[in-house]
Structures are given as structure tokens and as C-alpha cells.
Amino acid sequence: MIAAKGVGKVYLVGAGPGDPGLLTVKAKVLLECADVVVYDALVSPEIINLISPHAEQINAGKRRGRHSLPQEETTQLLIEQAQTHAVIVRLKGGDPFVFGRGGEEMEDLIAAGVPVEVVPGITSGIAAPAYAGIPLTHRNYSSSVTFVTGHEAAGKYRPQVNWSAIAQGSETTVIYMGVHNLGYIIEQFIAAGRSPETPIALIRWGTRPDQEQLIGTLETIVEQVEATGFEAPAIVTIGEVVNLHSVLAIK
Known part of the structure; x- marks a missing residue:
């Protein structure tokens, strides 16, 4: 240059x-x-x-x-x-x-x-869940959180995210740019031992007036995405803290 x-x-x-x-x-x-x-x-x-x-x-x-x-x-x-x-x-x-x-x-x-x-x-990984009534940590549900990208650059320093380690490494996982690879990521989480009933939230246009949420479980969310036409960009949040959305989200 x-x-x-x-x-x-x-x-x-x-x-x-x-x-x-x-x-x-x-x-x-x-x-x-x-x-x-x-x-x-x-x-x-x-x-x-x-x-x-x-x-x-x-x-x-x-x-x-x-x-x-x-x-x-x-x-x-x-x-x-x-x-x-x-x-x-x-x-x-x-x-x-x-x-x-x-x-x-x-x-x-x-x-x-x-x-x-x-x-x-x-960063949207903190703000989007917060606006959806999802605290990333909570004394009763989660004392650890991992931030990871779901869309990696070609030719990067290592071939891929170790999703098995991510799934087991913390109680809450926040995935940036994860919608397009969501099916594969969920397969890896379940294969690593996470329950199919684990709550998951997809949050699009976080903190904006048109913010959208799609709430489900690892077992149901891909089908929900297909049924609703939910699209990127969105933040994906996985963990028991997602259940607090029904209590803490501003109505």
C-alpha cells in the first residue's frame, strides 16, 4: 500500500x-x-x-x-x-x-x-439480546458466555470453529452471522451433548424499531426459520437465559 x-x-x-x-x-x-x-x-x-x-x-x-x-x-x-x-x-x-x-x-x-x-x-451481541429481554448472564441460569462468528473467512488462520468445544464451554452462546449456517451449527451443538430442548433466539435488526425475534429450541428453530422466512442479519443466542424473554421483554 x-x-x-x-x-x-x-x-x-x-x-x-x-x-x-x-x-x-x-x-x-x-x-x-x-x-x-x-x-x-x-x-x-x-x-x-x-x-x-x-x-x-x-x-x-x-x-x-x-x-x-x-x-x-x-x-x-x-x-x-x-x-x-x-x-x-x-x-x-x-x-x-x-x-x-x-x-x-x-x-x-x-x-x-x-x-x-x-x-x-x-456490540450487537450484547445489545440485541438485552432489548429482547434476554440477559446473557444470570445467577440462576448462566455464569459464562461465549461470542463466536458463524460465518468465517476463507483462508483464515484455522479451518473452522470447534463447535463441539463452544457447545460445551459455556452456558450461553452468542453467534454473529449465524443464520446461514444455523442447521449445521445446531447439529454440532446436539452432537456435543446439548439438549434438543435448549432454548434459542434469533434477533434481527436488534435495538431498532423494527427489531424481530424468533424464539424456539435447537430442535424446532430451523423449521421455524423456514416457515416464517426469517432472514439474516441476526444475532443467535443459545442457552437457558433465552427463557427469560417471556418475562423481561418489554411488551
């Missing part, structure tokens, strides 16, 4: 899961003073509306099967913008360092000599 010669600084900003009220104060200030904002597909329209009208807005969003920009081109774009602008915001849904490729982008920016800073955001 070509080293940047300008004085611009890139901020890797977490936009949170969707509710603009969950955006950090620092993130809001940066959106109001940015010269350029490069944003992802999962950033909610309400947060996009907080961007300064004077800022250039660039959609670099990635969705399964529909990539606006390849990852390498996105990073190169940030390097180029830093040569001509002072404040560049790379706006990512959730938190940049939680399955957001923020670490990869930060590495490349540093290698190119571009000043960069990360601004953490609330």
Missing part, C-alpha cells in the same frame, strides 16, 4: 447496533465534525442522519453476496482520504474490534503511516 503523506487522521468508530441513543458521545462528536464518513451496510439510517451535511459520505457496506467494496479497496480508500482530509470516520456497525475487521484495517493504516484511533461501540 502507498504510504499517506497527508496529516489526516482516521477514526474507526463503532456505530452501535442501531438505536442512535446507544451511540457514544465521542462517536456523535466525530460524525458532526468529520470531513469524510465511510460507512458499512449495517449502520442504521438514524445514525447516518447524524453525519454532518458538509461531510462526504461513502457507502462501503458489505452484505452476504453483495460487496460494495472489497476489503483491500476500502482500506486503500481510507489511506487516500487521509492525504486530502483532516478527519476521516470509518463508521462500523456495533464495535470495530468485535467481528468488524477493525483490527485488520487498523494494521494496514498503521503500516501505511496513517494516524488512526479506535472509538469502541456497543
Whole structure:
């Protein structure tokens, strides 16, 4: 990559899961003073509306099967913008360092000599279950939680997630991008000894006004997805804490 010669600084900003009220104060200030904002597909329209009208807005969003920009081109774009602008915001849904490729982008920016800073955001794996009335830990049901991706990159550092170890390793499991591989993941959980009656929740567009939940068990959820047409993107939560949805969800 070509080293940047300008004085611009890139901020890797977490936009949170969707509710603009969950955006950090620092993130809001940066959106109001940015010269350029490069944003992802999962950033909610309400947060996009907080961007300064004077800022250039660039959609670099990635969705399964529909990539606006390849990852390498996105990073190169940030390097180029830093040569001509002072404040560049790379706006990512959730938190940049939680399955957001923020670490990869930060590495490349540093290698190119571009000043960069990360601004953490609330990750959807915590917020979406919370808005559905599902606490990830509870003294009566769960003292441990695992966060894992259900959609892994090709050519990554190891061939696949050890789903057997994940299934046995904690009482609550939160899976990002898990809908497309849900059938396989559930097979692995049951094969590892988790009961088919284990509760599971799929939460789409977490914390937004149009948030949707699909509640079932490991045994029933795939059939429910097929029957309802439930689609990604969604957070998958597995464990006894899911049963608290019927008690704690805001009606």
C-alpha cells in the first residue's frame, strides 16, 4: 500500500447496533465534525442522519453476496482520504474490534503511516439480546458466555470453529452471522451433548424499531426459520437465559 503523506487522521468508530441513543458521545462528536464518513451496510439510517451535511459520505457496506467494496479497496480508500482530509470516520456497525475487521484495517493504516484511533461501540451481541429481554448472564441460569462468528473467512488462520468445544464451554452462546449456517451449527451443538430442548433466539435488526425475534429450541428453530422466512442479519443466542424473554421483554 502507498504510504499517506497527508496529516489526516482516521477514526474507526463503532456505530452501535442501531438505536442512535446507544451511540457514544465521542462517536456523535466525530460524525458532526468529520470531513469524510465511510460507512458499512449495517449502520442504521438514524445514525447516518447524524453525519454532518458538509461531510462526504461513502457507502462501503458489505452484505452476504453483495460487496460494495472489497476489503483491500476500502482500506486503500481510507489511506487516500487521509492525504486530502483532516478527519476521516470509518463508521462500523456495533464495535470495530468485535467481528468488524477493525483490527485488520487498523494494521494496514498503521503500516501505511496513517494516524488512526479506535472509538469502541456497543456490540450487537450484547445489545440485541438485552432489548429482547434476554440477559446473557444470570445467577440462576448462566455464569459464562461465549461470542463466536458463524460465518468465517476463507483462508483464515484455522479451518473452522470447534463447535463441539463452544457447545460445551459455556452456558450461553452468542453467534454473529449465524443464520446461514444455523442447521449445521445446531447439529454440532446436539452432537456435543446439548439438549434438543435448549432454548434459542434469533434477533434481527436488534435495538431498532423494527427489531424481530424468533424464539424456539435447537430442535424446532430451523423449521421455524423456514416457515416464517426469517432472514439474516441476526444475532443467535443459545442457552437457558433465552427463557427469560417471556418475562423481561418489554411488551
